[in-house]
Amino acid sequence: MDDSSLSWDDGALVTIDQRGLPHEVRELRLRTVDEVIDAIRALAIRGAPAIGIAGAFGVVIATAAHTVDGVVDEARVQDDADRIAAARPTAVNLAWAVQRVRAKVAQGADAVLAETLDMLAEDGRTxxxxxxxxxxxxxxxxxxxxxxxxxxxxxxxxxxxxxxxxxxxxxxxxxxxxxxxxxxxxxxxxxxxxxxxxxxxxxxxxxxxxxxxxxxxxxxxxxxxxxxxxxxxxxxxxxxxxxxxxxxxxxxxxxxxxxxxxxxxxxxxxxxxxxxxxxxxxxxxxxxxxxxxxxxxxxxxxxxxxxxxxxxxxxxxxxxxxxxxxxxxxxxxxxxxxxxNRSGGGAFTPPVTFTPQVSTGGVEADANPLPGKAIAGIARELYQRGWMPGTAGNISVRTGDTAVITGSGLSKGELTEHDMVTVRVTDSAPVAADGRKPSAETTIHTAAYRATAAQAVVHIHPPYATALATRSGAPGELTTLRLTDYELIKGLGGADPAAIDIPVFPNWPDVPRIGADIERYLADHPAAPPVLCIAGHGITAWGDNLSQARDRAECLEALCELVARTGRRQAFGPREETLEIGLT
Missing domain, CATH: 3.40.50.10470 (Translation initiation factor eif-2b; domain 2)
Incomplete structure (x- = not known):
């Protein structure tokens, strides 16, 4: 029995097409980057270690394809490597393997192949x-x-x-x-x-x-x-x-x-x-x-x-x-x-979702503890990741014609379900007169609730998205940030999986003015993605439940990190006009 499922032969990745098993054992010979990506996405090649090594062979193919007279076009190879790494997002081995071999790209296809063959041999021993x-x-x-x-x-x-x-x-x-x-x-x-x-x-x-x-x-x-x-x-x-x-x-x-x-x-x-x-x-x-x-x-x-x-x-x-x-x-x-044998966060708790309950008004701030508890848990988690530092950031869940939102001036690392304020969606005013103030950005949350079907909103300050949004912003103007050619774009729910335009709003000192800008924009753009940026002031995401809102915020940060780490050029610009800016 041949114990190997992946091999290299005459410039092609050779493997078994797992879609045909058990009735048909057929060979696949993959000679292009697109063929490798398609095989991974279609599960012709599957399994975390296998797709990692297949992805590395894809970088070999990309390097050979973009080498002319011995000179490697590194930018094009790295773009192909990005596409390969994004082919399936959950398995870490794919991104790990691609990252390992892309360091050899400048040395040429033979060097990338040697590193990949070393990885292949290591996998069997491992x-x-x-x-x-x-x-x-x-x-x-x-x-x-x-x-x-x-x-x-x-x-x-x-x-x-x-x-x-x-x-x-x-x-x-x-x-x-x-x-x-x-x-x-x-x-x-x-x-x-x-x-x-x-x-x-x-x-x-x-x-x-x-x-x-x-x-x-x-x-x-x-x-x-x-x-x-x-x-x-x-x-x-x-x-x-x-x-x-x-x-x-x-x-x-x-x-x-x-x-x-x-x-x-x-x-x-x-x-x-x-x-x-x-x-x-x-x-x-x-x-x-x-x-x-x-x-x-x-x-x-x-x-x-x-x-x-x-x-x-x-x-x-x-x-x-x-x-x-x-x-x-x-x-x-x-x-x-x-x-x-590694230190890290506490035990995983499955994501909490909340089914909205209709309120008839006059609800005390803690009358519905479930959203408050869920909000506090996610706030503490995002605080630990550095995305809600100190008192920055806020989270809310809609409860009919009201919303439960984090209180003002509270450390997100110490937040409990008792640190919430219930506000009216119509005017952002607190329901209970108990002296507690809602987060200063409440009007941003209620604008999203009034203009969309959102049931939860997360406003955070993750480093990559905040930096990219600030760079793409312009004083006093609405601009856009266009992200292209990453599989993760699908996680933001855009209509076009190849590109997404994210609005970047000016950061007015008067926060209700930001909320008014957002509500007007969302009303005029019903197909807008469920994420937005505020220049110098973080990002906002919303969804059908708290988990979805958080996931979309995380997805936007992951996309922005990819852009920052790869140096990919993205389009920034005011309204309809775009300006190409290279990231360094």
């Missing part, structure tokens, strides 16, 4: 080491007899470049005679477990059974699972794990039944810049993946769909994260508190 450490841990936790192990999605050589992570651990255990049977989740909606994992386990001669995802918890309850082994697409500093959708529910069921839940991944999957799982951008995929399969419709035409590709499992539910370095995160199973 996976085998992580798998061996994980197998050792499983036998330590479950020492008595051959094991019944449950796994989810596909984590074998198809998802890496060789051997595999969680499936690699199954292979090591099988070599030791320690596997009785593997229970394979089919992994809806694209059936990576049914199509790919069963194929790999059969190939390796490991006994297994296929089950629907919904049967996993019952299998645990009826004593058919001794351990759960899964992979990861990203692991944050505090041990939160992004993985294929359905992983979180497995972790909850495993905790309920006292079953070890072990994550096996390369060290490159750990993201030292991301404190908690709240920071992870979860990719949502096409509705067609849910409404039908194999060309056969399974839902009525026009059915709306929720199709996240990943979920985030709190570190407290993860028995251990194992990499090539051994156990790097381990939860205290008696308390559920994570223990990690």
């Amino acid at each position: 996976n085998r080491a992580a798998a061996t450490h994980a197998a050792d841990l499983v036998r330590e936790l479950c020492p008595d007899r051959p094991l019944r192990v449950l796994t989810h999605c596909n984590t074998g050589r198809l998802a890496t470049s060789a051997f595999g992570t969680a499936i690699g651990a199954l292979r090591v255990l099988a070599e030791r005679g320690a596997i009785e049977n593997v229970l394979v989740d089919e992994t809806r909606p694209l059936l990576q477990g049914a199509r790919l994992t069963t194929w790999e386990l059969a190939e390796a001669g490991i006994p297994h059974r296929l089950t629907v995802d919904a049967a996993a918890a019952w299998a645990m309850a009826t004593g058919q699972v001794d351990c759960v082994l899964v992979g990861a697409d990203r692991v944050t500093v505090n041990g939160d794990v992004a993985n294929k959708i359905g992983t979180y529910s497995l972790a909850l069921a495993a905790r309920q039944h006292g079953i070890p839940f072990i994550v096996v991944a390369p060290e490159s999957t750990r993201d030292p810049r991301m404190a908690t799982g709240r920071d992870i951008v979860v990719e949502e995929r096409a509705a067609a993946e849910v409404t039908g399969f194999g060309g056969v419709a399974t839902a009525p035409d026009g059915t709306e769909v929720f199709n996240p590709a990943f979920d985030v499992t709190p570190g407290e539910l993860v028995t251990a994260v194992v990499t090539e370095f051994g156990v790097v995160h381990r939860a205290d199973q008696s308390t559920g508190n994570p223990v990690s």
Whole structure:
């Protein structure tokens, strides 16, 4: 059996087209950057380590394509590298691998290829080491007899470049005679477990059974699972794990039944810049993946769909994260508190959403504690990230004809649900005469509520977006900031995924004047994106709930960071006129 899923041959990336499995094993030969990107987006290549290495090969192709007479057009190569890194946002390995090889671009395509081939060889060694450490841990936790192990999605050589992570651990255990049977989740909606994992386990001669995802918890309850082994697409500093959708529910069921839940991944999957799982951008995929399969419709035409590709499992539910370095995160199973060899934020709390309640007026400031508690939690989190320093920034949730908003002059790092003020949407005036003042930017929030269907607003001061907006602003004038050619633009809900125009408002000393400008603009531009900037005064985002508003603000900051780090030129200008400015 050829254990490699990725190789380089005569200027082409060669791989198995995973869309054809298990019935057809067909080869893909990718010779252009667009072909590599399309293969990653279409899941012809999938799995965090595999798409990382594929992305690195994409940079090799880009470097060769943009080299004339031995001179590399570095700007064009770096633009292609940006497009590759943005092909799938959740898996950290893609951006990591592209970043690693792009440092070699100036030295030419041969240097980029050499670095990528080193990465390819490292991946096989890394996976085998992580798998061996994980197998050792499983036998330590479950020492008595051959094991019944449950796994989810596909984590074998198809998802890496060789051997595999969680499936690699199954292979090591099988070599030791320690596997009785593997229970394979089919992994809806694209059936990576049914199509790919069963194929790999059969190939390796490991006994297994296929089950629907919904049967996993019952299998645990009826004593058919001794351990759960899964992979990861990203692991944050505090041990939160992004993985294929359905992983979180497995972790909850495993905790309920006292079953070890072990994550096996390369060290490159750990993201030292991301404190908690709240920071992870979860990719949502096409509705067609849910409404039908194999060309056969399974839902009525026009059915709306929720199709996240990943979920985030709190570190407290993860028995251990194992990499090539051994156990790097381990939860205290008696308390559920994570223990990690890296310092970082506290345990992940799933995003809080709030269903608006209609108010009839006269509501006391704390009459509805739920939005206040959610607001305080997110404010503290954004304070820790430096996006709401000191008393700066404010958050609100609409409650019918009123809104609950953070109070004025309060440190966002110490905010509680009792530090909120309820205001009327119509005129921004406080409802209760208790002496507490709402945030000074209340009129910005109420303008968004009056002009849009927003149910929550976040106003923050993240560094990259604030700096870029300030540079693009003009005294006394409305300007625009155009962002182009980043996949993350989709996260802002723009009609055109290739470009988005974000209004930048002048920062009047009289804040109600800013609010009036915003309301007038939104009324005149009903298709405007749900984010805006105020020159020198941060950014504002809104959405159907608090989580969505926060996510959009985070997405805008991520886009602006990409622009700043890559030096890409963006269009700034007053109203209809644009001015090209190069970033340094």
